[in-house]
Amino acid sequence: MSKATLAQLSKSTKSVTDSAGQVRQQRNFLENLRNMAVFAYVVERRSFSAAARDLGVTTSAVSQQIRALEEEMGIVLMHRSTRKLSLTESGEAFYQSCQEMVEAAEQGRSRVNELRDDVVGDLRIATTPELCVNHIVPALSQWMQSHPQLNIHFEVENKNIDLIESRIDIALRMSPGLADSSMVARPLFQVNQILCASPEYLARYAPIKTPEDLQQHTMIAMELLKEPSQCEFIDPVTGKRLSVLLNARLFTNNVFLMKSLCTTGQGLMRVLHIDVQKELANGELIEVLPEWPMPGYTLYALTLRRERQPLKVTRCLEALLQHFSQLPIRH
Amino acid sequence: MSKATLAQLSKSTKSVTDSAGQVRQQRNFLENLRNMAVFAYVVERRSFSAAARDLGVTTSAVSQQIRALEEEMGIVLMHRSTRKLSLTESGEAFYQSCQEMVEAAEQGRSRVNELRDDVVGDLRIATTPELCVNHIVPALSQWMQSHPQLNIHFEVENKNIDLIESRIDIALRMSPGLADSSMVARPLFQVNQILCASPEYLARYAPIKTPEDLQQHTMIAMELLKEPSQCEFIDPVTGKRLSVLLNARLFTNNVFLMKSLCTTGQGLMRVLHIDVQKELANGELIEVLPEWPMPGYTLYALTLRRERQPLKVTRCLEALLQHFSQLPIRH
DNA sequence: AAGCATTACGGCGTACGTAATGATT
DNA sequence: AATCATTACGTACGCCGTAATGCTT
Numbered sequence A, B: 001m002s003k004a005t006l007a008q009l010s011k012s013t014k015s016v017t018d019s020a021g022q023v024r025q026q027r028n029f030l031e032n033l034r035n036m037a038v039f040a041y042v043v044e045r046r047s048f049s050a051a052a053r054d055l056g057v058t059t060s061a062v063s064q065q066i067r068a069l070e071e072e073m074g075i076v077l078m079h080r081s082t083r084k085l086s087l088t089e090s091g092e093a094f095y096q097s098c099q100e101m102v103e104a105a106e107q108g109r110s111r112v113n114e115l116r117d118d119v120v121g122d123l124r125i126a127t128t129p130e131l132c133v134n135h136i137v138p139a140l141s142q143w144m145q146s147h148p149q150l151n152i153h154f155e156v157e158n159k160n161i162d163l164i165e166s167r168i169d170i171a172l173r174m175s176p177g178l179a180d181s182s183m184v185a186r187p188l189f190q191v192n193q194i195l196c197a198s199p200e201y202l203a204r205y206a207p208i209k210t211p212e213d214l215q216q217h218t219m220i221a222m223e224l225l226k227e228p229s230q231c232e233f234i235d236p237v238t239g240k241r242l243s244v245l246l247n248a249r250l251f252t253n254n255v256f257l258m259k260s261l262c263t264t265g266q267g268l269m270r271v272l273h274i275d276v277q278k279e280l281a282n283g284e285l286i287e288v289l290p291e292w293p294m295p296g297y298t299l300y301a302l303t304l305r306r307e308r309q310p311l312k313v314t315r316c317l318e319a320l321l322q323h324f325s326q327l328p329i330r331h
Numbered sequence C: 001a002a003g004c005a006t007t008a009c010g011g012c013g014t015a016c017g018t019a020a021t022g023a024t025t
Numbered sequence D: 001a002a003t004c005a006t007t008a009c010g011t012a013c014g015c016c017g018t019a020a021t022g023c024t025t
Helices: A002-010 A013-045 A048-055 A059-073 A089-117 A129-145 A199-204 A211-216 A255-263 A277-281 A311-326 B002-010 B013-045 B048-055 B059-073 B089-117 B129-145 B199-204 B211-216 B255-263 B273-281 B311-326
Strands: A078-080 A085-087 A121-127 A150-156 A170-173 A183-191 A193-197 A218-222 A230-234 A241-245 A247-252 A268-272 A286-288 A297-304 B078-080 B085-087 B121-127 B150-156 B170-173 B183-191 B193-197 B218-222 B230-234 B241-245 B247-252 B268-272 B286-288 B297-304
Touching: A013 A048, A013 A059, A013 A085, A013 A089, A013 B013, A013 B089, A048 A059, A059 B089, A085 A089, A089 B013, A089 B059, A089 B089, A089 B121, A121 A129, A121 A311, A121 B089, A129 A150, A129 A170, A129 A255, A129 A311, A170 A311, A183 A311, A193 A199, A199 A286, A211 A230, A211 A241, A218 A255, A247 A255, A255 A268, A297 A311, B013 B048, B013 B059, B013 B085, B013 B089, B048 B059, B085 B089, B121 B129, B121 B311, B129 B150, B129 B170, B129 B255, B129 B273, B129 B311, B170 B311, B183 B311, B193 B199, B193 B273, B199 B286, B211 B230, B211 B241, B218 B255, B247 B255, B255 B268, B255 B273, B268 B273, B297 B311
Parallel strands: A121 A150, A121 A170, A218 A247, A218 A268, B121 B150, B121 B170, B218 B247, B218 B268
Antiparallel strands: A078 A085, A170 A297, A183 A297, A193 A268, A193 A286, A230 A241, B078 B085, B170 B297, B183 B297, B193 B268, B193 B286, B230 B241
16 A cells, blocks of 8 residues: 555556556466356356366356355356356357357377477477587487387587576587586487597607607697597596697587598597497597596486476486496497 | 166167167266367367366366277377377367367357347237327337337237246236246336217217116127126216126127227127227217226236346336326326 | 565455355246 | 356465575576
């Protein structure tokens, strides 16, 4: 009340009255939605008691709802003569809308239930290009085919997309996530890093027998990594870690380009084993210091933390886990 | 609880569970309508606080509503990061329906308001044919023309139509109504009854000087009246009433037919003055015992008792009262 | 620092059930 | 007699506001 009084001092009386009325109107509008639905049920069943049974309330409740609705609307909606209900003109018109209202609400609910409980709709997956081509698509190929109702979007970027903004359901990343508690990370499998170069390069420059030798060499740097031009190794004897900082002149954010640069002999590159499997097999690239393992990365599937994921998301995660659990240990 | 237990004893557990679930579902459905509307507002305004202001509640309330909705639906509808709201796929789909729901509800309300506050839609009037032709149409002619948005239905019957069943807004009757408290009767004006006959008839049969002379005569009876073959008079000297029972051989429920029978000399008839004005003027019929007035009828406008009539009804009643108040006293 | 969303908590309001009444078949 | 709608009344539940907290810009 004091609020209203204050407002009256600063604004014109009329506008205040109007806006207060508006608000009041709105609130009553909300209150009446349930009554409108009850009204629709009553009209459909042509009986207060039948509607009450359907709705799981007493006829008393129904009667009170209709009365309240009529009072609020300021008009008689139906004439009731104990055995027979008959709509007024207003009631008839109003029923149309109530009916539509209920229908829209029911449709909304059923659609949501469907999206929650069936593998339908859209599934949006964020990955990097290489991961996507090399592993995600193979991992999901069969699963995708068995769910023709599901549209799958691969949002392929070399940066970490914001899950919320881009509506990503599942993101596949090497980093376990940004320590954001709104997300949950599930490790999928372990990927190994290797250092490699083209045969030409290795032939041309100083031989590499130990990590220390690397300091004479040039690195093609992947910008997305924390320390692009640094290499970490695990001593095969002691198990201790050691880091070597290389020179880097070429930088890129694209693995394909990096591979291209590497195969043409521009330098060494640190890359995931899975990204160069083919090139290693056909001799285009050669692993450097194979006896010095580098620390691996873990591939994570990230989702937003929810108490209840849509079924399609959990099923997709299952399919991913299933696939990766079958892979051999050395990737 | 005891109720449910009893039900379980009499029916199969499964069916009971289902039906109980159904009911529960329905009730929650009703509860959620308001939440769905709130959700729609939030999405539209892209803000909890803005929606709250619009709706005249606190953000706290809005937050609780959305939470409740999400819990009930078992799914996240929107991701909220303090400054930004973003719908999930389910939320997007759900919003569509909520939007439609709100729209239907608003449309229903505005339509009802229109029907209540404007002279639009349908107006259903019940009368007898003669009343309609002789008085109602003339009374409303101008008013009807000034409301082109209004459709007027004349339900013309020689019996008293059930107002509810036939959706009559206004009934015009001679009897003040069936003492039904669900209706309200407004007297419009006083109509006089007269006794008349054709000149041929009067010339052919015994002269009529006093009411007692009538007992020698034959009456054409209007079935719809309480005592069709009886005539009541008011003694012009003493003011006392006296009744005379005439013979009646011809019965009908139609005034036009009655007039036709009367003009062809089949007998006397008791009729409203307004129904034979023309015939009296051109000499086709002659009033009998003009110095002995008969008790008049009152023309009533009957409506169903409502706390609030649609505007068109009250306006129509006004037009009728207006018209009849202008008429000369002797009808 | 200001605006926004969330949560816990408690009080108020109300919607519902119970029971009695009236109406209709 | 049975079913249905209405009303009065009291209670229990749920909704919302207050206040405190955390988060973002």
